[in-house]
Amino acid sequence: MRPRAAVRIAGLGLAGPALLVLLSGCSVNGIGDAFSHFGWPSNGISLQAHRMYDLWIASVIAALVVGIFVWGLIFWCIIRYRKRGDELPVQTRFNMPMEVLYTVTPVLIVAVLFYYTAIVQTDVDKLTKNPDQVVEVVAFKWNWQFNYRDGLGEEANTVASTVGSSDIIPILVLPTGEKIRFEETSKDVIHSFWVPELLFKRDVFPGNVRNQFEVTLDREGRYVGRCAELCGTYHAFMNFELVVVSPEKFDQYLTARKNGATTQEGMEAIGFTGDKAYATTTQPFNTRRQQHSWNQTNSVAAGAGAVATTGK
Numbered sequence: 001m002r003p004r005a006a007v008r009i010a011g012l013g014l015a016g017p018a019l020l021v022l023l024s025g026c027s028v029n030g031i032g033d034a035f036s037h038f039g040w041p042s043n044g045i046s047l048q049a050h051r052m053y054d055l056w057i058a059s060v061i062a063a064l065v066v067g068i069f070v071w072g073l074i075f076w077c078i079i080r081y082r083k084r085g086d087e088l089p090v091q092t093r094f095n096m097p098m099e100v101l102y103t104v105t106p107v108l109i110v111a112v113l114f115y116y117t118a119i120v121q122t123d124v125d126k127l128t129k130n131p132d133q134v135v136e137v138v139a140f141k142w143n144w145q146f147n148y149r150d151g152l153g154e155e156a157n158t159v160a161s162t163v164g165s166s167d168i169i170p171i172l173v174l175p176t177g178e179k180i181r182f183e184e185t186s187k188d189v190i191h192s193f194w195v196p197e198l199l200f201k202r203d204v205f206p207g208n209v210r211n212q213f214e215v216t217l218d219r220e221g222r223y224v225g226r227c228a229e230l231c232g233t234y235h236a237f238m239n240f241e242l243v244v245v246s247p248e249k250f251d252q253y254l255t256a257r258k259n260g261a262t263t264q265e266g267m268e269a270i271g272f273t274g275d276k277a278y279a280t281t282t283q284p285f286n287t288r289r290q291q292h293s294w295n296q297t298n299s300v301a302a303g304a305g306a307v308a309t310t311g312k
């Protein structure tokens with residue numbers, strides 16, 4: 001009887017990973033919606049972000065299946081084998097199929113999780129031979145420069161450039177549906193390029209390291225971007241804006257920029273007029289150092305134009 005029961009449980013154990021495969025294939029979105037996405041951000045705007053979302057939901061479902069199975073076994077043991085008298089049960093009994101089962105099953109589950117993680121990670125990290133757009137991201141204390149390039153690598157040329165200042169948030173305009181390669185470089189310390197909706201960030205190193213990654217965007221909109229590596233005093237103010245538009249509008253924008261238009265003139269050329277030509281998701285911060293500590297009243301900004309911050 002016992003070995004046969006063990007085999008039956010073994011079948012159940014193997015059904016877990018099989019279920020994971022099944023679920024990751026079909027209704028991940030429906031289950032994610034029903035359970036508040038199990039804490040994962042659901043607002044991804046790239047194909048890569050959607051794949052990471054699917055992996056997360058499927059992994060949580062697999063963990064829950066295993067969890068419920070184990071909780072069930074625990075409670076079954078507590079009730080079925082509860083103390084019935086003062087006589088101790090045989091202390092040396094074991095069940096070989098059971099021992100093998102609870103060694104092999106977890107290894108199988110981990111192998112399946114590892115397999116899907118490796119697949120998604122490889123996909124997120126994948127660099128294609130001929131991306132549709134190449135953007136060089138230059139980070140510096142404490143702002144960003146975005147260079148549209150005519151090819152890959154350091155030897156390529158910049159055809160249009162946007163640089164942020166203390167007064168204007170840099171805007172990075174990009175199209176949907178195209179493979180976009182980012183090439184990152186820093187002028188001073190380590191920064192990190194992060195648009196929360198990409199569900200992805202990658203460090204920007206100074207020196208010879210030129211970090212790269214690719215995304216294919218699939219939702220138009222305006223998204224705040226941030227530096228995600230503590231890089232100095234005004235790290236928290238190192239923001240930019242990603243504006244995702246249709247490929248047609250992007251072509252118009254880039255053509256305008258190549259013909260000498262500024263970022264704001266380019267934005268106006270594709271319909272973002274007035275205030276919309278500037279960042280809407282974040283705003284420039286006052287980056288002037290204070291003469292005194294934050295706790296003191298009547299603090300005065302150092303340098304020219306200091307008068308503006310007193311008496312606020």
Ligand SMILES: [Cu+2]
Pocket residue numbers: 139190191192227228229230231232235238
């Ligand atoms: Cu930074």
